[in-house]
Each structure stands twice: as C-alpha cells, then as structure tokens.
Amino acid sequence: MDRKNPQSEVFLEEWNGSSLSELRKTATITVSPSLSIQRSGSRFKIVGRRFFDAFVPEGFPSSVTPDYVPFQIWDSLQGLSTYIRTMLSTQALLSAIGVGEQSATVIGATFQWFLRDLTGMIGGILFTFYQGSNLDSNAKMWRLVADFMNDLGMLMDLVSPLFPSAFMLIVCLGSLSRSFTGVASGATRAALTQHFALQNNAADISAKEGSQETVATMVGMAIGMLLARITMGCPLAIWLSFLSLTLFHMYANYKAVCCLSLTSLNPQRCSIALQHFIQTGQVLSPQQVSKMEHVLPTWVSSWSLRSIKLIHTRVRLGERISSLSHSEMKELLQLAGANSNKVKYLLMERKAIIRVIVRKDATAHDIFQSFFHALVTAYVPDQASRHLESLSWMDKHYEDFIQKLKLSGWKTDRLLSPSVCWRANWVCSPRDEKID
Template sequence: MGDTVLCREGYGSSRVKKNYVSTNDGQLVVVDRSPTGTSVSHFFRSVFLPQGYPESVSQDYLEYQIWDTIQAFASSITGTLAAQAVLKGVGVGDENATVLAATMTWILKDGTGMLGRIVFTWLRGSSLDCNSKRWRLFADILNDLAIFIEILAPNFKSIFTPLVCTAGVCKSIVGVAGGATRAALTQHQARRNNMADVSAKDGSQETLVNLAALLCNLALIPLVTGRQTLIWFLYVIFTCLHLYANYSAVKCVVMETMNQSRLNLIVKDLLDSSHIPSIQQTNQSEPVVFSKLLCNSAKDLKELLLIYKENPYLLGLNLKQGEIYIALSEGSGTADQLQSCYQAEVINYVYENLYKNKTLHSSLSPIVRALEAGDVQGTLTASLAYTNSTIEAFRQGMLQQGWALDPVLLNANEWRARWDSDGVTDKKDF
C-alpha cells in the first residue's frame, strides 16, 4: 500500500498548501505543497497585510495602500528638509545662539500647535466622518504648506518664531484631520470586523516606508546642506509627487456609505436618466475639494410648521440667497435625515436646471412652476409631495445597487426641535 493523504490544508486564498499524509509505517507526515518561493511571499504578506487578505479588506485596499506608500515616502523626504531648516533656524551650528532661545522657540511652537489642535477639533471634528476623502486631501495639502513655511522660516530671522508657530498649528491640524480620516478609511477597508488588524498592518507598512526614506535621507542630507536651490528643487519635486499620490489615493477609495456629495450625484443622475448610479461610478465622480452644501437658517417658521406638521423634519428655502435649511424633530432617525436631504437635492436639481432650457420629467412640473413664480411655499409643498411619492422607490434602488443606508453621513448636528401636529411649537426647544 502507498502513502495516504488524510487531510489537505490551505491558508485562505493564497497558494500556501499542506498535505497530512499517513505513511506505510503509521507515521503522520506534513508535506508542503506550496509553489517554490511561496513561503517567503507568505511571510511578507503575514507581516504587512491584514490576515485573510484580500478577502478581509475592501476591493480598493491594495490600490489605496500603494498610493499611500508613495505619498508617505515623499512626505518623509520633505519633512526631513523642513526639520533641518528648523534646526538651523533655532541656532544649531550658530555660536551666537543660546539654548534658552532655542528652547523657548520650541515650547512656543508646541504650545500653539496644541491650541490649534483643540480649536480645530472643536470647529470641525463632527464633519470629519462625513467628508473623510476631502479632509484627508486637505490635511496633506496643509502638511505641505507647513513644510514650506518651515523651510522658508530661517531666511526671516526677525519673524522666525511666529513662522514656526504657524507651521506648528498647521501640523497639529494635519494630525487631527489625518488621524480621524485614517480611522474612517480603516473602518471602510476592514470587512471582517478587523479594524485593529488593518490599522496595525497600515502602521507596519508606514514604518517600513519611513525606514526606506530614512536611508535616503542619510544619503541626501549631506548633499543638500547649505545648498538652498537644491533644497527647493527637491521640495517642489517631492511635494508634487506627494499631492498627486494623495489625490490618487482618495479618488480610488470606493465607499458605500452616503454623504451629501454622493447623494447629490445620485439624485442628479436619477432625475437625469431615471437610473441610480453604481457605487463605483458615484465615487469616481465625487469631488474631493470643498464645496458649499446645505445651510442652516430659520425663516417663515409658521409657514413651515403648516407644511411639515405631520413630518419629522422642517425644510425651508431661501431663493434670494440660494440656501436650503433643515431642522430635525426629536423623534427623527436616519431614514428621516436621508429623506430631508433627498428633498433638498430634488429642489436643488430643479433650481439648477430651471434656466438651462433642459427638459425635466413631467413629475417635476409642479416644482418647476412654483420656482418660476418665486413661490417658496408652493415649491416646498410640491417637492414634499414628490419626495413622499418617490422616497421608497429611491431607497429600494439604492439598496439594490449596494449602497449602505445606515448609517448616513449627512453631517446632522445634535440640535432637535419639537412641534405639535397642529403647528404649535414649544419655543423653549428651539
């Protein structure tokens, strides 16, 4: 009798294979059936990639990480150039410089950075989840600006400290925005409740990149010291690479969650072609620079209460300023947030196309007539009727395309109102 294979074992979708064989003499032997070189690649995969890759992460993971690696390398190079400039500015190598002056400059730089971190988190912390792509790109642009200021600062001795403090504030904002959006992207990439593993392996990848950049910097710094033209040339080259890599990184991310930008694109495509676009198509079209979205305001409250008295939200319109404002009730939920923003996008679509001689669907005619007449109340009533008649089909179409409708990242704050069905409102709740 020959050897008998009792069990075959494989590591996920990789080519690492093992057979457990029973020999003629009753021994159990493990036979490695992996192709040549697989063990080495398996080692590096296990060190730098999440367990279960690629099934355990989103489809955009690899492309994003490649661009992220490139941008991290470029940022490390320019960061070293900036560090050298700051050290020169505080007096390293200058016999006339004092330890006290250098220490005070460093303390002021760190202190203003801490204050900047607190203020930025207070002002913008709640919007980082909703627009993670935009804030990620914003953080990297601001990081390049901070590096520019630090390289420039030693040339202006009289205002060196204010300049490095400004750079410190910029870098503190980068830390908050970059860290928060990295967490949001990690949550998107982790598909097996493995956020910790994805985050840890991302840290390992970044450490490896920084080590590679460190070796380059060891060779680069002696060559550029004292040569300002070469320093600025390298800064421009690596900054352009850094920005391009970051733009490519955020553009390749395909998120299934709903935010205002993606909702805007979906509603436009739906009303143009009666078709809900795919997740991939919408993400490719999503802008990654800041644009004006819905605004908050409060006008003609009594009229709004009459129109929306049975609804869990109020939606108002200011035609003169082109603003839409929404107030949510105490009992409103995720579905109500989506519906209110859907109605706002319908009004916005009709408003944008009103004078473009574009033929709109007949179901939008009441909204068109009201807007042409400047009738705000009529516009709100007609758009609410249209929303109520189409919202369920809209939700079902979204689900069929694979969109996640809970949670929705529409940047709703914590203010909530309460009104009775007869339109009477307790003023203390506003």
C-alpha cells in the same frame, strides 16, 4: 482481532492560510506502510509569505475592499516623499535655532522648540472644535487638505532660516499648520479604515497599516539623510529637491483619494446619485459616483469643467429657528400648523436655499429622508409648484429609490453629514392662535 488492512493508504494534508479562499497546501504526510512527508513549495516561499502577512490584513485580499490596494500604494508613495522632505526641513530648522553654533544656548533652543509645540497643540484643539464633526462627511477632501497643510508647515520650516527676525512667528505658523494635519489625517484615516474592513477587522487593518508606514518611514529617513548630506551647503539643490518632492506628494495624495469608492452617503454623493436617478431611473454604483465626485474643496471644485450641478450646496440641514427673520418665523408657524404632529421635519425656501428644520424627536432615518426631500425640492425648476412636485415625487419614488440604493451597495442607515445640533418642536392644536 487484527483490523489492519495492508492494502489501505492513509494520507494527511497540511494547509496554510488565513481565509478559506487563500488556503495553500504545504505538505502531504503519507502512511503506506511507512511514514513519508512530501512538501509543497519551498521554504523560501513559506518564509516570504509569512513576511508578506506582516504587512497585509489577515485574509487579504478578501477581507478588504477592492480599493484598498491602489489606495495603499499611492498612500505609501506620498508618505515616502513626506519623510524625505522632513529631513530637509528639520535640518534647516535645527540650523536656525543654533544647533552646531557655540553662541547657541540649550535653554534658548529648548524654549523655542517648546513654544513651537505649544502652538501646534492649541491649534489642534481649536481645529477639532470648529471642524471635528465635519471630517467624517468629507473624508476625501479633508485628507487632501490635511496633507496640503503638512506641506505648508514643512515649507515654513524650510523658509524660517531666511528671515531671522521673524523666525519664531514662521516656525509657530508652521507648527499650527501641521497641527491641522494631525487632527484631520487621524480622523479621516479612522473613517477609511472602517470602509476598508469587510470582516470586522478594522483593528487588524490599522495595525498592518502601521507596519507599512514604519517601513516607508525607515526608507524615507535613509533617503532623506542621504539627500540632506548631498545637498548640504547648496540652497538651490535643496529647494529643487523639496519642491519636486512636494509636487509629487500632492499628486500621489490626489490619486490616492480618487481610488476610493466610499459606500456611505454624504451630501455630495446624495446629490449625484439622486440627480442621475431622477433623469434616468437608474442608480449609480459607489464606483461610478466616485468618478464624478469632487474631492477638492468647494472653492476649487467650482473651477472644474464637470457638467454636473451639485444641488446639495443649496440645502441647509438643521436650521436654527431663532436665526430666522420675523416674516420667516410666521411662515414657519403656518407650515407647522398645516402639518400633523407626526411630521419630523419642515422645509422652507429663501433665496434659492432650502432650509430643513428638524423636529426634536427626529431619528437618523428621518434626517436621511429630510435631506433627500430637500434635494428633490432644490432640483425642481418651477418655483411655484416646487413643494407640491417634490412631495409627490417623495410619495411615488422615494422607497423605490432607497431599495435600489441598497441593492447597488450603498449604506442607507444614516446620512454622513455634520451633526444636526439645532432642532425644533411644534404642536398643532385647534387652539393655536394666528400671529400678526
């Protein structure tokens, strides 16, 4: 039995794209009655799209946060200026160790280069030991600090030929400065990659970011080599070029971090959001908080003209009880006796500083709550009723505040702060004795 219908028309469409929102029709295949193919778009556009996909994450732009594009633009520009300056500083460094001179020895130059790298490796380990746990909580600030230290290291390489007697000291200090950059930049980049990833695609974002850096490196090296050749033998032109590119590099870095709207709560963002909620009853979005956030180090931010007072600087989370004075220890024991065994933290105040003693079995949720309780305590102006008022606020408004934070797009599963290394344990019983 023949089931063919001469009146029917069968067509098949071809679509291309890495996400449902970005699908594009590329061809239509029709059978009526002969086979015909009608292509949508030129081959040039298809090839161009494939080339573009090599530098952006799969599913772009829906697979990344809205602040991804402006950040990457400024980050690529600052990277470009870095690679151009690298050619100038490397040229000066190679000249200083004797490259191109007959009197220079291979073993001498090799030893100097080895000593320079060894100093950088040791510096990276020490920096990780002292600041490793603080990089996540202040990703914006440390990214700026990392690039500033990189600028300082390049400056020392450029200066080193001017002081032959102190050449090795200057070069090692420059390597030490850049070692901080490697640790801080790598760690903060990992935190930012997790922020950008909306579809568990952090690895893809990191890979595409590597492709973008490769292109910026190639362009920067080419321009840097041309600039090094043009300015060769003219110290004034070298210094003007280097300083101009350095100023642009610092500006591009500042603009890059200002574009970020991080949704994790660190001490500073907690302080800004809480104060606004207490004053208005409304919760700020991550985008609004990012505009009010200080991205420069604390000692620089203190010069800012912004009116907001950051109360998180008055909170010490995870206080070490053995560092307390005798009178403070007696007060701590009284606090522990007045609270039940179920309390996961204690608050003490000394010289306008709110100290948080965290219990041994406290969870991330408990630490999160303890920090906000300390912030409320620091916010209350009346010292006499400070603890009672803060406790009353926590009972009435804390849960509502947390729910509004979640609805505004904030992550409230944990506080992004340095690790709480010091904890305490207390047991309340009728047999506790009073200490004189």
